[in-house]
Amino acid sequence: QVMLVESGGGLVQAGGSLRLSCAASGRTLSTYYMGWFRQAPGKERELIAAISQGGMTYYADSVKGRSTISRDNAKNTVYLQMNILKPEDTAGYYCAAHSSLALVRYPSGYTYWGQGTQVTVSS
Numbered sequence: 306q307v308m309l310v311e312s313g314g315g316l317v318q319a320g321g322s323l324r325l326s327c328a329a330s331g332r333t334l335s336t337y338y339m340g341w342f343r344q345a346p347g348k349e350r351e352l353i354a355a356i357s358q359g360g361m362t363y364y365a366d367s368v369k370g371r372s373t374i375s376r377d378n379a380k381n382t383v384y385l386q387m388n389i390l391k392p393e394d395t396a397g398y399y400c401a402a403h404s405s406l407a408l409v410r411y412p413s414g415y416t417y418w419g420q421g422t423q424v425t426v427s428s
Contacts, residue, residue, distance in 0.1 A: 307331045307417040309400050314422030317390055321426070325385040327400030327419055335378040338403050340415060341385045343396035343424075350399070352410045354385055363408050368394075390426045397421040 313325040325341070338357050344350040354374040355363040362374055373386040383400060399422075401415035409415065 307334075307337070307402055309402065309417055309419035311398065311400050311419040311422040314398060314424045316425045316427065319391055319426055319428050321390050322386070322388045323390065323424060325387070325398055325400075325422060325424075327383040327385075329381045329383075329402070333378065334376065334381050334383065334402065336404060337417075338405060338407075338409065339374075339376060339383045340401045340403075340409070341374060341383075342399045342401060342412060343394075344399070345396040348396075350412050352412075355408055356383065357408070358406065387424075390424075392426045392428045394424060394426050397423050 308330045310328050313323055317323055340352050340355040342350045342352050353365045353368045354372055356374045356376050371389045376383045400419045402417040403409055403415045
């Protein structure tokens with residue numbers, strides 16, 4: 306069992322930055338493929354960034370060039386640095402984990418989820 310807890314969300318002005326953290330307990334994160342999803346009201350939950358056990362990264366077009374996902378296995382934590390935030394980035398942000406070695410884009414492919422952290426970007 307892995308417990309994931311996100312933090313770092315908040316209210317920020319457009320153009321600002323946030324760093325989201327996802328801290329794990331229960332098991333080491335090093336054996337899990339980690340993803341960051343977001344879900345805005347009335348929209349489906351979408352994968353925006355992912356990082357493999359070996360450090361390979363994936364970014365959705367919507368955040369590519371503005372975000373960086375990283376992992377610190379010693380701290381059992383995954384991060385999402387988001388820059389040049391836009392009002393359309395407003396959403397609940399969730400980290401998730403699965404144990405496959407392949408990139409999984411759909412939410413149902415992830416085994417463990419955090420409770421989410423809200424990001425609100427004002428214009």
